[in-house]
Amino acid sequence: MGIAMVFKSTPWPLKMVSSQGQVQAGRQRSPHFVEGKMRCYxxxxxxxxxFIDTSDIKQMPxxxxxxxxxxxxxxxxxxxxGQSLELVGRPAIYAGKPASCCFQNTLVRFRPGPECDPKYALQLFQLCLQIGVFASIASQTTSIAHLGVKRFSRLKLPFPPKKEQQAIATILSTWDRAIEKAEAIIEAKERRKAGLMQRLLTGKVRFGEFVKSQARQKTKSYDLPEDWGYPTIGDIAVAVSQKNGTKTSLPVLSCTKHSGLVDSLAYFGKQVFSKDLSTYKVVPRGAFAYATNHIEEGSIGYQDLHDKALISPxxxxxxxxxxxxDGFLFKLLKTEWYRxxxxxxxxxxVDRRGSLRWxxxxxxxxxxxxxxxxGKIAEVLDKAEQEIEEHRNQLTALKEQKKGLMQQLLTGKVRVKVSLL
Structure with a gap:
């Protein structure tokens, strides 16, 4: 679909990006540049x-x-x-920090002109990212897509009069603030849950009805209540190794770091597993599965999706x-300290480099x-996770609302009265 078709209903003329501001590629990083003052970029x-993440800023001369x-x-x-196709053109506005900062050739800079509001331009570029405009003009080499300074500068997009740009940006910024607030709440609740897990799963905080002794025992990793056991996983679990053979009708699972086991086709939207499932392992309901070669990344899951399913050998x-x-054990094994x-x-x-076999x-x-x-610990942590999930759903709803509003306001399908400013 051409750009003109994407914005065909706009009441405003489509203008080249370069007519609204300066477009420039960043500085090449080359070993030939050896003189000069060290500056952040x-x-x-x-x-x-x-937004721009300033937690890891590099320097070069x-x-x-x-x-x-x-x-x-x-x-x-x-x-x-240069990025993956779905992320090429991802935009952010420079708010002045860090000071005296430059930019590298992996980025394109758009410096708004006098008739272009920066906040409007940012929202417009975010819409272009969401609806695939940037992906449609990008060139691709192997797995990397390139936006291209010339292609981006010639891109024709809707730019209403500046006062209307400012009014649109003001409305959309209200959703941005609500999204930022929702993200901050989720982050705070995740920190709270992490602290709660640390205390409950090691017995630093206990439910009074279960306490038989105040004394504690020392282990290699942490102190535990004296009335708790400290078995090995092999003491409380057994390995299961049943191959699928000729049966191919069972659903195939994948394991994610955060969500655990998921239906592979639904999660990835395409088949990423082998066509030959004969060597795949059967995972019955109530079983755990971990990536033997990637367990250190937290790739472990609990199968409560199907009576039986398959997973990679x-x-x-x-x-x-x-x-x-099982709920207690799963939460324990998904913690950062067990990772x-x-x-x-x-x-x-020593069994096999880079793997952790049974x-x-x-x-x-x-x-x-x-x-x-x-069971009580698992119940409390489940409630904490459910609360976080509710906030995640609210955040998703806010993002969807903003996305729909962007498509209305930034294309002129819904007009804004300039008097709102």
Whole structure:
């Protein structure tokens, strides 16, 4: 679909981006540049959708002449020049921090002219990213798409009079603030949940009805209540290794770092698993599965989606005995400190470099309160996760509302009265 078709209903004339401001590529990073003052610069890794991450700023030498060419001014918009197809052109506005900063050739700079409002331009570029305008004009080499300074500068987009631009940007910024607030709430609640998990799963905080002793026992990793067990995973679980053989009707699962096991086709939207499923492992309901070669990344899941499903032969499958509450164990194994334990054991494994097979995995110890206390801990953490999920759903709704509003306001389908300013 051409750009004119995307914005065919706009009441405003389509204008080239270059007519609304200066478009420029960033400075090449080359070993030939050896003289000059060390200055900070922004690159693709700093530019996210709508904001610039300043937590990891690099430096390289710039001559005085180069600095004058590539230094950023507040209100400049940076777009990813080279990225994956769905992220190429991702824009963010430079708010003046860090000061005296330049930009690299992996970015394209748009400096708005006197008739272009920077905040409107940012919203317009975000819409172009969302509806695939940038992807449609990008060139592709292997897995990287390139926006291209010339292609971007010649792109024709709707630019109403500046006062109307400002009115549109003001309305959309209201949704941005609501989205930022929702994201901050989720981040705070995730930190709270992480702290709660640390305290509950190690018995630093307990439910009074389960406490039999105030004394604590020391283990290699942490202190535990004296009345808790400290078995190995092999003491409370057994490996399961059933091949699919000629059966191919079972759903295929993949494992994600945050969500655990998911239906592969639904999650990825395409088939990423092998056509030959004969060597795939059967994962019964109530079983765990982890990526034998990537467990240190947190790739472990619990199968509660189907009576039976399949997973890659590169995974290890195991089931627990009756002394363990599966919800408790899953939450424990998904914590950051157990991911670190997996990483340490993987590095030390002699069975196969870069993997953690069942023999070594089974030697890992876990804290184990009574079944009743495990269930109570899992219940409290489930409620904390449900609360976070509700806020995530609210955030998704806000983003969808803003996306729909952008398509109405930035195309002129719905007009804004300038008197709103």
């Amino acid at each position: 922004l690159r693709v890794a700093n530019v996210f959708d709508g 710039f001559s005085d002449k180069e600095y004058e060419i590539y230094k950023l001014a507040q209100g400049d918009i940076l777009l990813n020049e 590169m995974y290890t499958v195991f089931k627990t005995s009756g002394v363990v509450h 670190h334990i997996f990483q340490t054991r993987t590095s030390a494994s 023999k070594e995995f089974a030697k890992i110890h876990i804290p184990l309160p009574s079944m009743e206390e495990q």
